[in-house]
Amino acid sequence: MGIGPTIENGFYYDFDLKESLTPEDLPKLEKRIRELIRQDLKMTGSKATTASARKLFKDQPYKLDLIKDFVKEKKQLTVYKLGDMFSDLCKGGHVKNTKEINPDAFKLTHLAGAYWKGDEGNAQLQRVYGVAFSSKTDMEKYLWQQEEARKRDHRKLGQELDLFTFSELVGPGLPLFTPKGTVLRDLLDDFVWSLRKKYGYQRVDIPHITKKDLYETSGHWSKFKSELFRINTREGHEFALKPMNCPHHIQIFARRKWSFRDLPQRYASTTKIYRDEQAGELSGLVRVRSITQDDAHVFCDMARTESELKNVWEIVHEFYGAFNLPLKLRLSLRDPKQPDKYLGDGKLWKDAEAILSVVADKKIGKGKYECALGEAAFYGPKIDFMAIDSLGREWQVATIQLDLNMPKRFGLTFTNDKGSQSQIFMIHAAIMGSIERFLAILIEHYAGAFPLWLSPVQVQVIAVSEKFQSYAEKIAKDLQAADIRAELAEANETLGKRIREGETQKVPYILIVGEKEKQADTVAVRKRGKGDIGTTTISSLIKSLQEEITKRK
RNA sequence: GCCACCUUAGCUCAGUUGGUUAGAGCGCCGCUUUCGUAAAGCGGAGGCCCCGAGUUCGACUCUCGGAGGUGGCUCCA
Numbered sequence: 350m351g352i353g354p355t356i357e358n359g360f361y362y363d364f365d366l367k368e369s370l371t372p373e374d375l376p377k378l379e380k381r382i383r384e385l386i387r388q389d390l391k392m393t394g395s396k397a398t399t400a401s402a403r404k405l406f407k408d409q410p411y412k413l414d415l416i417k418d419f420v421k422e423k424k425q426l427t428v429y430k431l432g433d434m435f436s437d438l439c440k441g442g443h444v445k446n447t448k449e450i451n452p453d454a455f456k457l458t459h460l461a462g463a464y465w466k467g468d469e470g471n472a473q474l475q476r477v478y479g480v481a482f483s484s485k486t487d488m489e490k491y492l493w494q495q496e497e498a499r500k501r502d503h504r505k506l507g508q509e510l511d512l513f514t515f516s517e518l519v520g521p522g523l524p525l526f527t528p529k530g531t532v533l534r535d536l537l538d539d540f541v542w543s544l545r546k547k548y549g550y551q552r553v554d555i556p557h558i559t560k561k562d563l564y565e566t567s568g569h570w571s572k573f574k575s576e577l578f579r580i581n582t583r584e585g586h587e588f589a590l591k592p593m594n595c596p597h598h599i600q601i602f603a604r605r606k607w608s609f610r611d612l613p614q615r616y617a618s619t620t621k622i623y624r625d626e627q628a629g630e631l632s633g634l635v636r637v638r639s640i641t642q643d644d645a646h647v648f649c650d651m652a653r654t655e656s657e658l659k660n661v662w663e664i665v666h667e668f669y670g671a672f673n674l675p676l677k678l679r680l681s682l683r684d685p686k687q688p689d690k691y692l693g694d695g696k697l698w699k700d701a702e703a704i705l706s707v708v709a710d711k712k713i714g715k716g717k718y719e720c721a722l723g724e725a726a727f728y729g730p731k732i733d734f735m736a737i738d739s740l741g742r743e744w745q746v747a748t749i750q751l752d753l754n755m756p757k758r759f760g761l762t763f764t765n766d767k768g769s770q771s772q773i774f775m776i777h778a779a780i781m782g783s784i785e786r787f788l789a790i791l792i793e794h795y796a797g798a799f800p801l802w803l804s805p806v807q808v809q810v811i812a813v814s815e816k817f818q819s820y821a822e823k824i825a826k827d828l829q830a831a832d833i834r835a836e837l838a839e840a841n842e843t844l845g846k847r848i849r850e851g852e853t854q855k856v857p858y859i860l861i862v863g864e865k866e867k868q869a870d871t872v873a874v875r876k877r878g879k880g881d882i883g884t885t886t887i888s889s890l891i892k893s894l895q896e897e898i899t900k901r902k
Numbered sequence: 903g904c905c906a907c908c909u910u911a912g913c914u915c916a917g918u919u920g921g922u923u924a925g926a927g928c929g930c931c932g933c934u935u936u937c938g939u940a941a942a943g944c945g946g947a948g949g950c951c952c953c954g955a956g957u958u959c960g961a962c963u964c965u966c967g968g969a970g971g972u973g974g975c976u977c978c979a
Contacts, residue, residue: 369906461974462905469976473905476974504972508913517952517970573979593979622979627903628970630977726979750979777979814936840936849940863938873939881939 352415352466355443358491359455359480363463365411370475375457378477382455386447390432394441397426405436411465412438454488455481498740503792504633510797510854512788512805513634522631522638524785529805532834534641534784536803537791538619540901541643541780544667548660550615550645555597557621561587566758567596568692572727578623590623595752595777598646599759602773607763609771613649613657619784620644634789641784647776648756650763651704654774658708658732658749661778665734665747668780671901672791674736677719677743680709681731684723692728693754701751702730728754731777738794746787750777798855798877802898808835809851810872813863815840820867824860824887831891833898848875858894 353362364370397405399420405428406412415438419426429439431447444450457479465471482488499505507513512530519525526534542552558580564570569592570577578590591597598616607614622640630636647657669676683691683698691698709718709732725731729752736746752775755761761773781787791799801807808828812821818840828835836856838847844861851859859875866872871884885893 372907459973460906463975464904467976469904473975475905478974515970521970567979569979576978595979624978627977629903629905629975632972636978728979811939812936813938816936842937843935843942844937844939846941847939852940859939861939865938875939 352411353437358482359458359478361463361476361478363465363474363476365472365474370460370477372460375460375477379455379457383452385431386450386452388432388447390434390447392429392431392441392444392446394427394429394439397428397438399426402426402428402438406438414465450481451483451485453485454483455479456488456492494740498742498793501740501793501796502633503635503789506792506797507634510792510805512792520638521628522626522636524634524637524639530788532805533788533791533799533803537781537784537787538643540671541619541664541668542617544664544780545615545617545645548615548664549613550617553598553601553616553618555591555594555601555618555620557591557623558588559591559597561589563596563600564589564592567599567755568728568758569593569596576625578625592622592624594618594620594622594642594644595646595755595775596759598644599755599761599775602646602648603759603761607648609650609763609765612763613647613653615645615647615657617643617645634785637783637785640786642779643781643784645778645780647778648761648773649776650765650771651774654704654751654776655708657776658705658751659712661749661776662708662712662732664778664780665749669734669736669746672794674738674746674790674794676746677735677737678709678713679719679721679724679733679735680705681721681724681726681733683725683730687723690723690727691725693757697753697757698730701753705730705732705749705751708732726750726752726777728752729777736790738790739796740793742793744790746782746790747780748777748782751775752777799857800902801857801894802901804855804857805834806836806854806856807833807894807898808858808860809838809847809854809856810835810860810862811838811844811847811851812840813844813861817863817867821860821862824862824872827887828891828894831895833891833894852877860890 353360399416402416403413406416416426427439427441428436429441430436457477459478461476461478462473463476464473480488480491482491507530510529511527512533513524513526515521515524561570561579564573564577573592577592580588580590582588598618601616602614620642622642624638624640626636626638631638647661649657666676682702685695688695721733724733729750731748731750733745734747735743737743753772756773756775761775762770763773765771791803799805808825810821810825810828812818818837822837825835825837838850842850848859848861855877857877859877860872861875862872866884869884871886872890873884874882874890876882
């Protein structure tokens with residue numbers, strides 16, 4: 350047996366068994382656990398010496414391994430006993446007696462493989478996951494939430510709402526976007542652009558393949574060689590599909606000498622990158638092999654770094670605010686104990702980390718955010734933003750990274766006001782990060798019911814019967830002429846059926862027109878989630894829709 | 903990549919304990935219906951039962967290999 354800690358809402362335990370467990374085994378195990386709970390077994394703990402623990406667990410190699418680690422960390426060993434049937438090396442503190450456990454408020458949820466101590470080089474054990482609560486009601490609430498999350502799974506909604514698809518011929522992790530999905534992607538990208546424009550970003554365009562020399566200089570080749578899609582040309586040269594954009598933006602910057610008067614230069618591209626992710630890591634749109642990044646890099650001098658970082662901060666907050674996604678912040682720093690994981694010397698890192706901390710302190714206050722050692726990118730520290738969605742789940746979204754290493758490796762400098770050369774500071778500033786991943790988050794956040802400005806179809810026009818189809822067509826055309834994404838429903842189904850269709854497709858507004866509307870030159874409006882909200886003229890409807898779209902609500 | 907599970911029509915899923923013609927609902931197509939706020943009626947088309955090999959008189963079903971997916975682990979510039 351391996352290890353079995355508590356986790357949020359439950360626990361897991363790893364086993365090394367000859368036979369594999371199957372999902373059918375879980376109810377049997379649950380039954381046995383319930384029997385044990387009902388026996389009112391005492392859970393007693395005691396301190397153990399290294400020698401006595403080694404003796405007690407002499408047949409359990411995983412426990413002996415743990416004992417070795419704990420001794421090295423100078424931890425006090427404790428052994429907990431369940432009745433007099435089972436002893437385990439355990440931190441304890443869960444319960445004193447099994448009668449404290451509610452036999453109706455736990456459930457073994459799923460099975461998984463897990464490496465011993467999380468190391469790919471170690472043996473793989475079978476992990477049993479479970480959840481436990483103090484009352485049955487709490488467990489049912491939790492299971493209901495899980496069910497809710499399943500219902501809004503972006504992979505399911507992506508198909509139902511016809512947003513994207515995958516093809517076995519194209520390959521895993523390579524999503525294909527339908528017309529509706531592409532409308533969404535473009536709207537999100539346009540929104541980011543509208544925010545960037547205010548801060549002087551300029552669009553640049555770069556190729557998708559490149560000589561490997563670029564990545565040898567950047568340091569990516571040695572670090573990520575196995576995750577690159579590589580291409581050999583007929584002339585024997587080796588190219589790679591770009592796995593990131595910084596080196597290309599750097600080469601645009603490096604085209605000429607810059608004066609301090611020209612800085613900052615701010616380059617941005619919405620462009621795809623390609624990473625050969627391991628098959629088992631792929632998941633819907635969250636983890637893919639072709640990733641669209643809304644990537645930007647700012648090249649500036651040290652003096653202007655802080656204000657440029659703050660500008661990115663503003664863009665990030667304005668962007669996520671529009672979706673009602675509150676942000677939490679994490680400062681991701683270098684782990685000084687593992688210097689070989691990072692580029693460059695410690696001094697550069699210290700400087701970069703100091704500047705980022707100042708920005709974070711000024712924006713949200715000293716000590717009011719989490720610092721994560723070892724979470725930095727290999728070329729620089731970063732500010733990571735976590736968005737909290739409507740189900741309370743946390744997603745890592747935007748990052749602001751300060752990079753002194755890449756400019757150094759590529760020898761980026763500018764002529765300062767004294768006429769000598771100074772080093773360039775570089776800021777990596779992706780707002781969505783990956784459009785695919787952000788779209789997945791949005792689909793689940795809204796459960797597919799996008800706000801009006803994002804809805805691929807904003808208005809569905811339905812004629813009560815075929816007699817009014819031409820009037821309905823005129824309404825749809827008027828809306829389209831006002832840049833509203835309106836669709837006309839075919840007339841050959843019943844009214845109820847067509848309304849249902851619009852509702853299941855989560856169209857924000859459905860307009861219904863018949864004799865009365867045609868006579869009065871009006872439309873009957875049905876709003877998603879509200880039902881029939883009355884009749885209005887087409888011109889006042891267009892006005893109010895445009896207002897709603899502009900407000901992005 | 904590793905462990906476990908899954909793959910039947912465009913979608914959701916039945917089914918065959920190895921047996922000859924493979925089923926439903928939705929969707930699609932046709933006809934009828936022209937309708938006032940969440941599913942009209944009738945008819946039709948649609949399947950290499952994921953792919954390859956093996957076992958067998960016979961494989962959608964069993965075995966092995968592969969692909970794709972799901973839950974985890976590992977990784978994530």
